[in-house]
Amino acid sequence: MVLNYLIRLFMFQTLITIKDVYQQAEKLSKSEKLIKVGGWVKSSRESKEKKFIILNDGSTMNALQIIISRKNFLQLGLLEKINFGSGLLVSGRLVLTPGRQQSCELEVEKIELVNSTDNNYPLQKKNIPLGIVRNFPHLRAKTNYFLAVFRLRHSISKAIHEFFHQEGFYYAPTPIITSGDAEGAGETFTIHAKKEDFFNKEAKLTVSGQLQAESLAQGLGKVYTFAPCFRAEQSNTTRHLAEFWMVEPEMAFADLDVITNLAEKMVKWVVNFVLTNNYPELEHLEKHTQKELINRLRRLTKESWEKVDYSKCIEILIKNKENFILRDIKWGIDLQSEHEKYLCQYFNNKPIFIINYPQELKAFYMKNNPDGRTAACFDLIFPQVGELIGGSVREDNYQTLIGKTQRKKLNLENLSWYLNLRKYGYVPTAGFGLGLERLIMYISGAENIRDTISFPRYFKHSDF
Amino acid sequence: MVLNYLIRLFMFQTLITIKDVYQQAEKLSKSEKLIKVGGWVKSSRESKEKKFIILNDGSTMNALQIIISRKNFLQLGLLEKINFGSGLLVSGRLVLTPGRQQSCELEVEKIELVNSTDNNYPLQKKNIPLGIVRNFPHLRAKTNYFLAVFRLRHSISKAIHEFFHQEGFYYAPTPIITSGDAEGAGETFTIHAKKEDFFNKEAKLTVSGQLQAESLAQGLGKVYTFAPCFRAEQSNTTRHLAEFWMVEPEMAFADLDVITNLAEKMVKWVVNFVLTNNYPELEHLEKHTQKELINRLRRLTKESWEKVDYSKCIEILIKNKENFILRDIKWGIDLQSEHEKYLCQYFNNKPIFIINYPQELKAFYMKNNPDGRTAACFDLIFPQVGELIGGSVREDNYQTLIGKTQRKKLNLENLSWYLNLRKYGYVPTAGFGLGLERLIMYISGAENIRDTISFPRYFKHSDF
Numbered sequence: 001m002v003l004n005y006l007i008r009l010f011m012f013q014t015l016i017t018i019k020d021v022y023q024q025a026e027k028l029s030k031s032e033k034l035i036k037v038g039g040w041v042k043s044s045r046e047s048k049e050k051k052f053i054i055l056n057d058g059s060t061m062n063a064l065q066i067i068i069s070r071k072n073f074l075q076l077g078l079l080e081k082i083n084f085g086s087g088l089l090v091s092g093r094l095v096l097t098p099g100r101q102q103s104c105e106l107e108v109e110k111i112e113l114v115n116s117t118d119n120n121y122p123l124q125k126k127n128i129p130l131g132i133v134r135n136f137p138h139l140r141a142k143t144n145y146f147l148a149v150f151r152l153r154h155s156i157s158k159a160i161h162e163f164f165h166q167e168g169f170y171y172a173p174t175p176i177i178t179s180g181d182a183e184g185a186g187e188t189f190t191i192h193a194k195k196e197d198f199f200n201k202e203a204k205l206t207v208s209g210q211l212q213a214e215s216l217a218q219g220l221g222k223v224y225t226f227a228p229c230f231r232a233e234q235s236n237t238t239r240h241l242a243e244f245w246m247v248e249p250e251m252a253f254a255d256l257d258v259i260t261n262l263a264e265k266m267v268k269w270v271v272n273f274v275l276t277n278n279y280p281e282l283e284h285l286e287k288h289t290q291k292e293l294i295n296r297l298r299r300l301t302k303e304s305w306e307k308v309d310y311s312k313c314i315e316i317l318i319k320n321k322e323n324f325i326l327r328d329i330k331w332g333i334d335l336q337s338e339h340e341k342y343l344c345q346y347f348n349n350k351p352i353f354i355i356n357y358p359q360e361l362k363a364f365y366m367k368n369n370p371d372g373r374t375a376a377c378f379d380l381i382f383p384q385v386g387e388l389i390g391g392s393v394r395e396d397n398y399q400t401l402i403g404k405t406q407r408k409k410l411n412l413e414n415l416s417w418y419l420n421l422r423k424y425g426y427v428p429t430a431g432f433g434l435g436l437e438r439l440i441m442y443i444s445g446a447e448n449i450r451d452t453i454s455f456p457r458y459f460k461h462s463d464f
Numbered sequence: 465m466v467l468n469y470l471i472r473l474f475m476f477q478t479l480i481t482i483k484d485v486y487q488q489a490e491k492l493s494k495s496e497k498l499i500k501v502g503g504w505v506k507s508s509r510e511s512k513e514k515k516f517i518i519l520n521d522g523s524t525m526n527a528l529q530i531i532i533s534r535k536n537f538l539q540l541g542l543l544e545k546i547n548f549g550s551g552l553l554v555s556g557r558l559v560l561t562p563g564r565q566q567s568c569e570l571e572v573e574k575i576e577l578v579n580s581t582d583n584n585y586p587l588q589k590k591n592i593p594l595g596i597v598r599n600f601p602h603l604r605a606k607t608n609y610f611l612a613v614f615r616l617r618h619s620i621s622k623a624i625h626e627f628f629h630q631e632g633f634y635y636a637p638t639p640i641i642t643s644g645d646a647e648g649a650g651e652t653f654t655i656h657a658k659k660e661d662f663f664n665k666e667a668k669l670t671v672s673g674q675l676q677a678e679s680l681a682q683g684l685g686k687v688y689t690f691a692p693c694f695r696a697e698q699s700n701t702t703r704h705l706a707e708f709w710m711v712e713p714e715m716a717f718a719d720l721d722v723i724t725n726l727a728e729k730m731v732k733w734v735v736n737f738v739l740t741n742n743y744p745e746l747e748h749l750e751k752h753t754q755k756e757l758i759n760r761l762r763r764l765t766k767e768s769w770e771k772v773d774y775s776k777c778i779e780i781l782i783k784n785k786e787n788f789i790l791r792d793i794k795w796g797i798d799l800q801s802e803h804e805k806y807l808c809q810y811f812n813n814k815p816i817f818i819i820n821y822p823q824e825l826k827a828f829y830m831k832n833n834p835d836g837r838t839a840a841c842f843d844l845i846f847p848q849v850g851e852l853i854g855g856s857v858r859e860d861n862y863q864t865l866i867g868k869t870q871r872k873k874l875n876l877e878n879l880s881w882y883l884n885l886r887k888y889g890y891v892p893t894a895g896f897g898l899g900l901e902r903l904i905m906y907i908s909g910a911e912n913i914r915d916t917i918s919f920p921r922y923f924k925h926s927d928f
Binding site for chain 1: 479603622925
């Protein structure tokens with residue numbers, strides 16, 4: 001046991017990631033010392049003289065080929081124990097292989113089998129259908145598909161933080177637990193502690209951090225949240241989660257034009273970041289799931305997106321109503337996803353901002369337009385995933401806001417702190433909410449939103 | 465109303481932040497065009513000929529001095545309406561003022577009073593005691609103290625993301641709602657939906673994302689979480705929140721040495737980032753609350769921190785037991801905060817890693833050491849805030865882990881997915897949990913943890 005411990009100490013000191021192996025291949029191939037990598041067996045094949053193992057450690061999409069020459073390999077019986085999914089530590093010499101698919105490979109001197117997989121391992125084979133892998137959220141990171149999607153998620157998150165930082169926004173936490181009113185955004189989860197009145201009032205899981213973010217923008221000027229939100233909706237679709245992450249910027253002295261421009265700039269920034277930093281992941285996804293993924297993303301960053309009035313959209317839909325299942329189209333209806341899809345196609349299959357929806361369709365806090373019937377708001381609709389972002393200017397007139405609050409039958413007392421902001425040096429703000437997983441769906445080409453988050457929560461699913 | 469709208473459109477196009485004013489002062493002072501800023505009145509004073517207003521827009525700690533020459537100012541009656549906290553839009557010419565406290569000021573041509581504060585505004589005066597400001601979480605961002613702390617929080621969060629990114633860690637979400645077992649980390653909140661059996665099992669708010677992060681590390685190699693966690697503890701202290709943010713890295717092929725080094729490197733990285741990017745905020749906090757704050761932070765980045773065995777700590781405490789209220793010190797006791805404080809002092813008032821605690825004191829997942837009685841774990845203790853980080857190597861032996869799980873009387877069935885990881889190509893991992901708000905307390909010098917988060921949640925407090 002002590003020996004084992006000493007071996008480990010030695011081992012940790014010299015480990016190098018496969019990403020670093022590829023980046024420093026030239027130098028490492030000339031090294032006198034053995035190089036050591038650790039990872040999991042992704043596949044293997046045999047010839048008379050040699051065994052080839054593809055090893056990945058999660059640091060990069062590119063796995064490393066390990067070559068064992070049977071003649072020189074002294075660890076008798078070990079190779080037979082190494083199976084698909086085994087965790088290995090491997091020491092050897094790096095050999096450059098210019099012209100081949102991978103630019104280098106490792107000729108093995110010593111292997112430590114850290115742990116093999118037992119007979120009950122559910123992901124024994126390569127290329128197991130997604131539908132089966134989905135049953136094992138705690139093992140999904142062992143498959144190449146999810147390694148690609150989760151690495152994209154990392155980059156998308158990082159790009160969002162960087163974007164807002166360079167735009168002068170402050171990252172601010174808004175509360176997850178709240179006794180505030182749900183502003184009609186959907187069903188909520190309530191929270192209980194053993195001590196019954198842990199909180200004075202009924203406490204719920206937040207559906208949006210926007211109202212709180214607005215109050216922070218009244219001092220910090222520009223803020224954004226990046227936090228989980230919750231909806232207790234039973235919808236069992238490929239586009240909804242009970243627990244998802246929202247990004248909600250809020251900006252003082254902004255109007256609809258400023259905030260829609262910000263949304264467009266943000267999405268393009270994120271897509272550019274991913275195109276620059278995650279080409280291997282995108283290539284993998286394009287090859288295995290969605291054709292033309294990379295070209296679609298490239299095109300997106302170059303187009304400029306239309307801003308179309310809701311009223312104009314209704315005109316277009318009425319003129320083309322034979323295309324729809326729901327044909328009773330008139331000013332005031334909520335657009336269905338078939339309508340949104342059609343509108344994207346109508347405008348050259350690009351994302352569109354639909355702006356100035358009827359007040360009655362939208363939340364109480366959205367600013368009334370001077371026309372008396374629309375609100376200064378927008379939805380950003382993407383051809384593939386539907387609504388990606390929704391936002392608005394916020395109603396700054398105290399009396400108007402009170403009226404809107406009452407018309408929606410919301411609890412004035414619970415909202416009084418929010419309403420009163422209008423009396424304390426209030427300046428107009430605008431903001432939006434981005435559903436992070438929707439954006440990941442769009443960028444990764446994932447067909448099911450449950451594949452974009454490591455432990456998806458939805459109706460009947462809270463395990464692990 | 466339409467005119468108002470047009471004025472607004474014009475106004476948004478030309479607005480510049482006060483941060484940019486200072487950064488581009490030289491250029492702006494030569495500009496033909498008026499420059500326009502928007503913000504809130506932080507203070508004002510009068511002379512016979514002039515009125516001086518200090519305006520801040522949240523973009524920087526440095527407010528901008530606005531100078532109104534009464535003789536030339538044509539907007540009659542307006543100045544009287546501008547009060548403390550008012551939201552203003554101001555156009556004027558920038559004048560350089562070398563040698564003065566601020567390097568430039570704005571000579572006003574036109575002011576738009578966007579919104580004044582009414583008589584009920586609770587923060588009418590400068591320098592209102594913290595104890596009063598705390599009652600108005602939605603207004604705290606209007607005070608300089610909280611502007612400084614919240615901006616620090618932004619930078620600290622950004623530095624953490626950057627640190628882990630450059631160390632090759634992937635940012636991964638772990639679930640907030642979980643039916644998993646609480647691993648004895650404290651009281652939990654349970655979750656309910658209108659539809660009673662929304663989730664199949666009892667669902668709770670997470671106390672830690674570690675177990676799930678471990679499973680992700682078995683594919684991605686290095687991961688970290690940055691997410692809210694929850695404890696339903698009634699403790700009404702200045703160091704506990706019911707809702708707080710945790711950062712939990714998990715790293716494959718790591719041992720105690722690797723993971724403690726990572727923790728030390730991370731904290732120093734963050735402090736260096738803040739010293740470089742947030743000097744004005746630190747200066748403000750040092751002046752108004754904590755003396756020697758900046759020197760303390762500088763010193764921290766230069767020291768190297770001791771790693772001391774729990775057993776050695778017990779020896780030291782026994783030798784010096786006359787210093788303590790709790791003097792019944794023997795191997796196996798849980799260290800009290802008076803003990804931890806003493807140990808920091810003993811080691812030159814620096815942070816210390818206490819390592820290898822008795823197994824019985826620590827969570828079931830921590831790896832047993834070969835000595836049979838301690839676990840490969842650590843707490844990082846800071847002189848000012850106590851435990852900042854706790855972490856360990858994870859038990860990799862399936863049978864040992866089952867035994868530890870049973871000894872702690874945890875639900876084997878709920879944990880089976882976690883235990884079974886050990887049979888599926890498991891490689892040793894280590895990780896830690898950083899309480900984000902504790903780190904913000906340390907860096908900002910805040911005396912109450914509730915001041916480090918925008919809407920603090922604790923016993924009896926879920927409003928706003």
